[in-house]
Amino acid sequence: MPNWTLAMPSARKLDTHHKALTLNLDTSTFGSFAEIGAGQEVARWFLLVGGASGTVAKTISAYDKEVSDDLYGSGSRYVSKQRLEAMLDNEWTQLLTQLSKTRGPQTRFFCFVDTVSARNFAGTNDSHGWIGLRFQLQPGGTPNDVLLHINMRDLSNVLQQQAIGILCVNLIYAAFYEVQSKESFLEGLAQDVVAERIEIDYVDLCGPAFESWDRRALLVHLVRAGFAEAVFFPAKGSTVPLTEVLY
Numbered sequence: 223m224p225n226w227t228l229a230m231p232s233a234r235k236l237d238t239h240h241k242a243l244t245l246n247l248d249t250s251t252f253g254s255f256a257e258i259g260a261g262q263e264v265a266r267w268f269l270l271v272g273g274a275s276g277t278v279a280k281t282i283s284a285y286d287k288e289v290s291d292d293l294y295g296s297g298s299r300y301v302s303k304q305r306l307e308a309m310l311d312n313e314w315t316q317l318l319t320q321l322s323k324t325r326g327p328q329t330r331f332f333c334f335v336d337t338v339s340a341r342n343f344a345g346t347n348d349s350h351g352w353i354g355l356r357f358q359l360q361p362g363g364t365p366n367d368v369l370l371h372i373n374m375r376d377l378s379n380v381l382q383q384q385a386i387g388i389l390c391v392n393l394i395y396a397a398f399y400e401v402q403s404k405e406s407f408l409e410g411l412a413q414d415v416v417a418e419r420i421e422i423d424y425v426d427l428c429g430p431a432f433e434s435w436d437r438r439a440l441l442v443h444l445v446r447a448g449f450a451e452a453v454f455f456p457a458k459g460s461t462v463p464l465t466e467v468l469y
Contacts, residue, residue, distance in 0.1 A: 235413065238388050239271055241395040246273035250361070251398060252325060253332035254280040256313045258290060258300065259351065260340035260379070263387030264394075279317060301339045303462075306352040306369065309335040314356050314365070331365075332357035334394060340374065340382045349374040349382055350465060353390060357397050359431055366429025368397060371463040373421040385419040401431050404440055408447065416449050423450040424463040437461075 236244065245251055246268060255265040255278065265281040268274050284290040290300065294312055298304035314333045321331070338351030353370040372389070374382045389411070396410035416422060425440055441461060444450040454464040 236395075238267060238391050238414070242267040242391050243271040243273065245395060245398070246271060246277045248398070249276060250328065250330050251277060251332060252279055252321070252329045253277065253334065253357070254282075254313050254317050256282045256284065256309050256333075256335045257338075258284055258305075258309070258336065259338035260383045260386055263383045264334060264336065264390040267387055267391050279321060301337050301351060303352055303369065303371070305337050306335060306354045309337065310354045310356055310367070327361055329361055330358045330363075330398070332394065332397070334390065336386070336390065338386060340386075341377070341379045343379075348465070349376075351386065353386075353393065355393055355397055357394075359398075359401070364430050366397070366431040367427065368393065369424075369426040370422055371424035371465070373423060373465065375419050375421065381419070385415050388415045389420055397431075404435050404443065408440075408443065408449070412447070412449060421450050423453055423465070424461070426461070 255262070255268075257264060262281055262283050265278065268277050269281075284293050287300065294305060294308040298308070310333060313335055317331055317333055321329070325331075333356045334354070336351055336353045339347055339349060340351075341347065341349045350371070350373045353372060355368045356365045358365055370393070374385060376382045376385055392411050392413055392415070396407050400406045400410040412422075422444055425437075425444065427435060427437060427440070438455065438461070441453040441455070444453055452464055453461070455461055
């Protein structure tokens with residue numbers, strides 16, 4: 223079986239356009255996009271650069287709350303880890319149900335989801351979001367999850383949407399081509415957008431791609447690398463974003 227994780231298209235740093243295009247032209251990657259809030263800035267990149275039929279199975283924006291509840295269940299805040307995990311589970315199950323028989327043997331599936339509160343018209347809300355990616359490194363392989371919490375620093379809704387698009391293309395690209403180490407993964411994730419425009423104050427990883435990584439050390443690295451101003455370690459239980467504690 224090919225060593226998919228080392229099949230990086232190029233050793234040089236690619237911009238957002240070429241990262242999206244590289245994924246579109248990689249016949250082994252195929253997945254869906256579900257985005258709530260701030261438009262569909264992530265899927266838009268893949269649809270604009272060309273060759274989207276090679277990557278995009280579906281895009282959806284469940285913007286209305288009743289529609290979102292019907293798809294992902296009610297009872298949680300719309301911009302929360304609980305809602306993100308419900309989105310991820312629903313979209314992943316649907317993707318595999320629809321496509322595993324026809325594409326499974328030759329496809330590394332992925333499912334990208336986000337739920338975001340970008341700056342509202344009055345500028346009275348907290349600009350933050352939850353981002354999730356589930357992906358396979360090998361066709362038929364055990365899936366891996368990446369969950370992020372972000373705070374947006376741009377002062378306009380349009381700029382926040384642009385920054386989310388760049389960050390999330392980085393995320394999908396890094397998951398398939400830059401998981402050799404936590405340093406290469408985080409460097410790829412942060413390219414062109416983190417620190418100045420977006421703060422990442424929470425990362426959670428699971429799956430075989432990350433089994434040798436220390437999650438707590440990864441959170442410390444967020445601060446050391448300037449990706450976050452602070453991270454939070456509770457005395458008991460799992461880690462959460464600092465903003466969740468204050469909420």
